[in-house]
Structure formats: C-alpha cells, structure tokens
Amino acid sequence: MTGSALSARWVGRVLVVGAVDEVARDTPLASRLPAETGRTTVLAVGDDLLDWEQLATPLAAHASEVGPSVLLVPSPTVTPPPITSACRLADTLDVEVVAPDGQLLPYQDGALFVLGTGASWWVIAPGTSAYPIGPQHPTPWWSEHLPGTVTGGVNVPAGLWLPGPERRATAVPDDRILAVPRHDALLTVVVGAPDQPAVGRDALLSAVADLPVPVRERLLVAAYGPAQLEAARLLAGALGVYVYATDGLPAYGSGGEIVVIGVGPDGRSGSHQLVRTWVHPPNGYPCVAEWNGLADLPEMAPGVASLTESISVEAVRAGLWVRAADVPPAAHVPCGLPPDPDHFLVVVDPPAVPPPTQLFAEVRRLLALLPEEHRRSLRIVVPRDTDGLAQEAACGAAVTLTGQNPLLLDAEGRLSSVASAQAAGAASTLVTTAELQTPPARPAPGFPAATTPPALSEGRPTVTATEEGLEAALPPARIRPYQRSTAQDRRRLRDALGSRYDVHARAVARLLAHHPGLRVLAADDEPEALMTDLVAVRAFLLGDRSSVVAALRSTSEVGDPAFLVCLASGIRRLPCHQGVVYRSASTDLAAQVYPAGRSFLEPTFLEASITRARPRPDTTDLIIWSTAGRRIGGIADGLPDDRVVFPAWSRFVVLGTRPATDGVPAQVLLRDLPAEMNSVGTPTNRRIRQRLDAMTAARDAVSPRVVTHFGWTARGDLPGCDAAGRPYRSEQSTLV
Structure with missing residues (x-):
C-alpha cells in the first residue's frame, strides 16, 4: 500500500481507504462501525498497511469532510502500525487521531476491542503526547471506572474474566469468551472455566473489591461451566446488592439476537437457556429479569x-x-x-x-x-x-x-x-x-x-419512630436548593477530582452535543460553570451516593463542601419532571412518620423512579407528585432513563395514606412544595390528591412490571427522617 495508489470512498459516515480494488469491494464492517459526533471513522482496508502516514494524502483530499478528529480502524486481520506513526499523521494533518496499538476484534454491534495484554486505544492531539483510553471503543461507562488491574482478572471484550487461581498465570481467553457480547449497562464478569474447580468466594470477593462502588452495583455474572453457577448468589449475599446472572455464556444467535448457551463440565456447549438473565437478591431465590x-x-x-x-x-x-x-x-x-x-x-x-x-x-x-x-x-x-x-x-x-x-x-x-x-x-x-x-x-x-444494602443499615440505633414524641433535629444546611457554585468552588472540585475530572468532562461534552437545551445559559452564567457543575452531577451518579447522603445528614463537620455546592448547582440545571414518581419505605415506620398533613424538609438529594416497581410485603409505596424533581437520564451511561432526583432541602407535604389491600401495598401520597412557595392552598392539594388517586387506581388494576434497573433501588433512608428512622422536627399542616 503506497500513498499514490490509495483510493477512498464513503460508506455511510465511514471513509474507507485502501488500494483501488480493495476499496471497491463490499466492506460489511464499514456499515457496522458506529458514527460519532465530531469524529470521522477511517477504515483502512487491505493487509499491507505499514505506516499511518500512508493515509495522509487521501485524508487531505477529504479534509473539508473529515473534520477535527479521526478514528483509525485497521483491518481486523492485521497488526496496526505503531502509535508513533499515528502521532506523525496527527501532526501532518493537524487533527486529533484515535488509534489502536494492537489487533482489533470487531463486534456485531460495531464495537471494537484491542486484543493483547495491556493493549489500548490511544488519543493523539497534534503536537502533544498520546495517552491511552482503554481497549474498548466506544468506551462503555464501566470501562472508565475499571482499575488498571483487577485481582485474578483478565480484560476481555465483555468486561472481565476470572479464570480461577489454577489458570491465572497462563489464562488466555478462548473464542467463546471473546465472543460474549458486552452489556452497555452492566459490567459482565465471566467466572471460571469448564475444566476448573469453582472460583471460591474469597477469590470472587478479592476481585470485586478492586472495583469502585458504582461498578460493584451493576454486575452481570456469566457462569462458564456448571461449577460456577452459584457465583452470582454468593456475590449478592456478600455485597448486599442485586447481582444479574446468566446460567451459561451469552452469545450472538444466528439472527443477531442475544442467547445464553449452557456449558457442560467437559466444556461442550449445551442447549440455549430459556431464561437469558436472572437477578439474584441479597437473600432468597433469584427472579427472572429477561426470558x-x-x-x-x-x-x-x-x-x-x-x-x-x-x-x-x-x-x-x-x-x-x-x-x-x-x-x-x-x-x-x-x-x-x-x-x-x-x-x-x-x-x-x-x-x-x-x-x-x-x-x-x-x-x-x-x-x-x-x-x-x-x-x-x-x-x-x-x-x-x-x-x-x-x-x-x-x-x-x-x-x-x-x-x-x-x-x-x-x-x-x-x-x-x-x-x-x-x-x-x-x-x-x-x-x-x-x-x-x-x-x-x-x-x-x-x-x-427491593433491599437496603448492609452499608445503609449497619449500626442503626434500635430506637424507631414508633416511640411517641421522639424527633430528630435537622442537620445544618450545607447547601441550599438551587444554589449556584462560585469560581472558587469549581476550582476546588477540579483539584479534588484530579485526572477523573477530564474523564467526566469528556462524557459531559458528548452529552451537551446531543442535548443543546442544556447549553442555554443565563445572562450572568459561564460555560465553564456549566461543565464543572454537570461533572459534579455525573461523579455523584457514578460514585458512592451513600457517602453524599451521610454528609448531608451529618450534624458534624464534613470537610470541604465544594463538591456538594457544585452538585446542587448542577442538579438545578437539569430539566424538571412534572408528574408522578415512586419510591418505597419500610411499612413498620411509614404509618408513624407520614401522617396526613405533615410537612417536612429532606436535607439530601432524594432519588425516585418514574417507573413503578412492586415492593416487598414489608414496604410501602411513596407516591409523589413532582414539580421540581430533575430528570437525570443521559447524564451517565448505563443508568436508567426514568430516574428523578429532587434538590437537597426540598419540602414535601403528605396528602394522605392508604392501607394495604389484597395484592396492593400500603401507599403514602405526597407532593413536593417548590422552594419559592411557603404554603399552598387546600384546593391545590386536594386537586393533586384527586389526580394521584385516579392515576394510581388505574395502575393498581394491573401488576407493576418488573424493574430491571441495574444497581439502583428507590428506597433506603426514610425521607424526612434521620439515619435512625426518627422524623425531623416539622410542622403539622392543615393544607390537606
């Protein structure tokens, strides 16, 4: 392949470059490669690519169409030129270049994985040094959070493979592991091998302990052989979270659909599983998620x-x-x-x-x-x-x-x-x-x-809200609803996040490109403030949210509040949701802390769901009419689209309660009270109550659909109560 002999043609939004006869042939891979906003995918066909600089001439001829960034994709059958060659191409064309340093494994959905230990995609800006971004492209949200090494783990296209202690030193993924489809919302962990003993509980927990909290909450465990079938149950019990699982290896079926194939002890492939995905609770038997x-x-x-x-x-x-x-x-x-x-x-x-x-x-x-x-x-x-x-x-x-x-x-x-x-x-x-x-x-x-992870319930005092007259003082208000961050707050946040800030910022930039409404700024606002505030929101959603809740409920000092301030400022920028949302609470406390007419403040960022899930027999539905809740869909990849977060220090009014009936759990009806309104007249609350009655009566007539939100549970600490379940001091209202 020489520069003078190269030709180029567009296949959709992919520029195919190579020898004239190679480019003229049908290229199925080109139609599967993902299109990216602001970046052109360049597919180099042929087996004689020696240097990325060979592409300089045909790319220069399409400079007006190529744009400021290119993704270089070599033929999957060849080893690509070195990254230094891609650096020279970036300098020659004065464009950003993204290139792999190893042979590629393409997926049916267009994703590309760089094969080899430590292999990665690299980003090269003109005149700067290159930096790696991991072996996956496009980069799933969980890949951004994976540490460099996981104890006993091997990187594979779907996520991680835990081969077990007997295979750790010589573990090489076979074709079946390499063919496991990746899940964009869950980190897939393939456990074991058919000719090996079961990967023990300690080995599983050691590997998972290396993962950050948001990834540990969103696992899909694939059993590679019958000895590994209890791995998901063990992890669910030990971590106190739901763990999704397959009783076999996921694969692509003949029609491109996802199937799960059982694997025998001798490694032979068994039948297709009737149930594709199970969800294992922290205790009890698993339920069907997909079948x-x-x-x-x-x-x-x-x-x-x-x-x-x-x-x-x-x-x-x-x-x-x-x-x-x-x-x-x-x-x-x-x-x-x-x-x-x-x-x-x-x-x-x-x-x-x-x-x-x-x-x-x-x-x-x-x-x-x-x-x-x-x-x-x-x-x-x-x-x-x-x-x-x-x-x-x-x-x-x-x-x-x-x-x-x-x-x-x-x-x-x-x-x-x-x-x-x-x-x-x-x-x-x-x-x-x-x-x-x-x-x-x-x-x-x-x-x-629904379940509460152990970390949320350990150490709770035995006193409960059922003890008459027992109330808790509100914690100090470290942030205000609709608070705006200052330049000093944002600088301290960037310093605290370090290199993670750049990772979040790239994702937020993609979000803003697809949602121009978020880019609308007030007269005295700044683009830099928008970016930093939304970075804080993304870090919150993908981080340990329980630590933020604990900080806002704490009555003692919590250190630098810059993150909380930027988070509050970012939440206020998101679009409002007006309509009904759902959450659940413990039944033994709900009747005591939510009497009709109670008005209370919630000092934390309260999470709820637009989709109604069926609670356990010992939980009560909290049905909330939202006017100020914020939609968070799209802020972080892998999170469900139906989540709503209320700003910290939102005020709520209890409109009424309903006892449990056959097949329908007990219910508490609430509404949020916008910050600018200290009271709302009785007619308004009655109209909202009637609207909630009508909506929920229609939905009670049918079973709520199963909610397979990965890792999220819409319950935890009681809204309007401290960590011990004691209601914060509030006023009894006559507005219902």
Missing part, C-alpha cells in the same frame, strides 16, 4: 405464563414449574433446584383442580411448545407426596414423552427415582440442591424485591 417466553401462552409476569385459568407455568433455574395459579409465595422448593446441563426439568405440582388426567393433557400441550433441544433432555418431576392417581398419570405422561419414569422431589429439594423411593422408603439422591436452610419468604413471582 424467551413460551410461544402462544400469555405472559402474566416476567418468567410466568398462563397455561389455563387455574394453572401457571413459572421459569425456574432447572427448567419449568407447573403450579396452581394462586400458589402461595412460600411454596418455593422448585425454585431452589440447580440447573443441570444434561436435563431440562419440568416440575408438575398437581393442583386441586383440574383432575390429573386433564392436568397432564395440558402438560403435553406445554411441552409441545418447547424447543426441540429442551424436549430431547426432558425429565418430568412430581412432588414426592403426590397422591396415587396423580402419580400414575405422571408416570404415563413421563414414559410417553421421555421414555423414563418421573423423578420425585421431596420437601428438602432432593430428587430421586420413583423405583428407589418405593423400594427403600427413602430416596437415593440423584441431584440435590445446596444445603437448604429455611429460606426467607419468596417475593411474588417474577418481581425482585
């Missing part, structure tokens, strides 16, 4: 379909559970069965109606809907205490459908054969669950329960 569904059966909730009016089918990790539609949540033994790479289990728990013969006719209809790969490995399971008529029907169905007798499931979660149970009176165990202690009450099917 393929069952053709022709109406879905009642994620992971639950209706077989008949009285029979439901629920996805469990071992396969499917056929049960009565109104089965109580405590009947959860099938949910504890571990997945088996060799068998797809269908647990049939005969309800009182219909009769067994009719029931198993419906089971046959269900099994006909399963993919062929699941029918080949099918085993029918019935409870050990199933009566004789139902067991006879089960045997007939199982022999007809699988050629084998059904398995029996006892109350401890052990599976045994029919013959051994009849002969010995005690099952000879074929498969057992892990040591099952009496588990906590299971949440409603398909809905993960």
